[in-house]
Amino acid sequence: MNKVCWPYFDPDFDSLPERIYGPACRVCIDNESLEDVTVVKVDSVNKQGLLLEVVEVLTDMKLNISKGFISSDAGWFMDVFHVTDEHGNKITDQRVINYIQQAIGTTRETPTKAKARASKLFESEHPNEHTAIEMTGKDRPGLFSEISAALADLHCNIVEAHAWSHNARLACVAYISDQSSDSPIDDHRLAIIEDHLTTVLRANTSTSPAGDFTNQQEAKTAGFSGGEGTMVTKVERRLHQLMLSVRDFDRPSWMTGSPEMPLGLDGDDDARKILIESCDEKDYSIVTVQCKDRPRLMFDTVCTLTDMQYVIFHASVDSHEGYAFQEYFIRHVDGCALNTESEKERVIKCLEAAIERRVCEGVRLELCANNRVGLLSDITRVLRENGLVVVRADVATRGEKAVNAFYVRDISGNDVDMEFVESMKKEMGPIDLAVKNETTSRPNSPERFRFSIGDILRSQIERFSHNYVAIK
Numbered sequence: 001m002n003k004v005c006w007p008y009f010d011p012d013f014d015s016l017p018e019r020i021y022g023p024a025c026r027v028c029i030d031n032e033s034l035e036d037v038t039v040v041k042v043d044s045v046n047k048q049g050l051l052l053e054v055v056e057v058l059t060d061m062k063l064n065i066s067k068g069f070i071s072s073d074a075g076w077f078m079d080v081f082h083v084t085d086e087h088g089n090k091i092t093d094q095r096v097i098n099y100i101q102q103a104i105g106t107t108r109e110t111p112t113k114a115k116a117r118a119s120k121l122f123e124s125e126h127p128n129e130h131t132a133i134e135m136t137g138k139d140r141p142g143l144f145s146e147i148s149a150a151l152a153d154l155h156c157n158i159v160e161a162h163a164w165s166h167n168a169r170l171a172c173v174a175y176i177s178d179q180s181s182d183s184p185i186d187d188h189r190l191a192i193i194e195d196h197l198t199t200v201l202r203a204n205t206s207t208s209p210a211g212d213f214t215n216q217q218e219a220k221t222a223g224f225s226g227g228e229g230t231m232v233t234k235v236e237r238r239l240h241q242l243m244l245s246v247r248d249f250d251r252p253s254w255m256t257g258s259p260e261m262p263l264g265l266d267g268d269d270d271a272r273k274i275l276i277e278s279c280d281e282k283d284y285s286i287v288t289v290q291c292k293d294r295p296r297l298m299f300d301t302v303c304t305l306t307d308m309q310y311v312i313f314h315a316s317v318d319s320h321e322g323y324a325f326q327e328y329f330i331r332h333v334d335g336c337a338l339n340t341e342s343e344k345e346r347v348i349k350c351l352e353a354a355i356e357r358r359v360c361e362g363v364r365l366e367l368c369a370n371n372r373v374g375l376l377s378d379i380t381r382v383l384r385e386n387g388l389v390v391v392r393a394d395v396a397t398r399g400e401k402a403v404n405a406f407y408v409r410d411i412s413g414n415d416v417d418m419e420f421v422e423s424m425k426k427e428m429g430p431i432d433l434a435v436k437n438e439t440t441s442r443p444n445s446p447e448r449f450r451f452s453i454g455d456i457l458r459s460q461i462e463r464f465s466h467n468y469v470a471i472k
Helices: 016-021 050-060 094-104 110-123 145-154 185-204 234-247 297-308 341-357 376-386 418-427 446-461
Strands: 025-030 038-047 064-071 077-084 129-140 156-166 169-178 220-221 275-279 284-290 310-320 323-332 364-368 386-397 400-409 433-438
Touching: 016 234, 038 050, 038 129, 050 064, 050 094, 050 297, 077 364, 094 418, 129 185, 129 234, 145 156, 145 169, 145 185, 145 376, 145 386, 156 234, 169 234, 185 220, 234 297, 234 341, 275 341, 275 446, 284 297, 284 341, 297 310, 376 386, 376 400
Parallel strands: none
Antiparallel strands: 025 038, 038 077, 064 077, 064 310, 129 169, 129 220, 156 169, 156 386, 275 284, 284 323, 310 323, 364 400, 364 433, 386 400
16 A cells, blocks of 8 residues: 655744744733832834834723833834832732733734734623714813713713813713614714714804814714723823814913913923933934823823824833833834924924823812713713813713713812802712812812812702712
């Protein structure tokens, strides 16, 4: 009988290309080298935006980056991050470690497939059938309340919403569904909703020192939708882009000297410095950022540089005793450094805006309640009627519960009238709230804010709902 012979293949042959060129991406999570931080090392073939993708993954997990060293010259990307969890501890949860490795990409899968597979570990709470709507415009007191009321009147359930206000501009991304069926909004009805919201955004609009906003105030269906694996950073990156599109980096002249001052370190502008220098030997522009440290700071700066079409070749970040120092070696995607003073000034202003957007002067108000249609409209109406302005909002649905967080301040920049609060105490209902003082330039007692805002809401929201509980 004739033998059938097959050619011999060395079993190591399949791994030879990987041993020569390396895998597409290697991620090492090191908990042994340093005593108080976890070291995340990433080696990968480089591509534009890769640094932002890595920072997005770490930010999604609410990890704090205390140090970072990045190099991406010669087609290869190498970086090292020192990270801790939100409580300042090392990353020891194997589930989190697995997610980081899979999301950044330790396999030869494409990044999209790797992230999709990894995201199943931390799925979004809202399902696929919700529609995302983006809104931008000139901000005014009560605008977020008007948007919430308009959606309620249009029989839309707000499943999730995020809004930022900065330098008299507003950007908002909202996930909505049909009130009666919790199903997607059909195209015909969606067009009506967009038109109505655009009318709300443009109401009482006139040309002002802030500029002509006529073409910048609109509502439109977003290019993405809430679904399995949707991450918070995707929404936050879009909010940065929307704010950039309405030029919130230009501070209106009429706001000069107003309570809504630019935020540096505890109100000290000298403590926040952004400089741009030239590195003639390598034809880089060196961007240096010094400011008060806070969570997500690196994401905000890297996101802004990336969306402005700059490539980060090298970088170092460090934080110490509440201060952050960041240094980026960049070029424009066309290969040119920042050669003109106007370009440098624009980059500085955009980075300043990116740092300020997330920092809110005022009080953080957290509420949790049984969800119902119109709840957000009722809450924001009470705030508006009592002279409180929402400068940032994060609204989400967790099962049957609505979890809302608002940053609010008095419309005139003053503290809430305590005499008025005392007169409202007798009307307190069974409403419990979590109130946090996060005022940056006018220190006040947290207890004063707890009584003032809590009593106002207790006295007026009681007729809307009796199902509020404090967030733990």
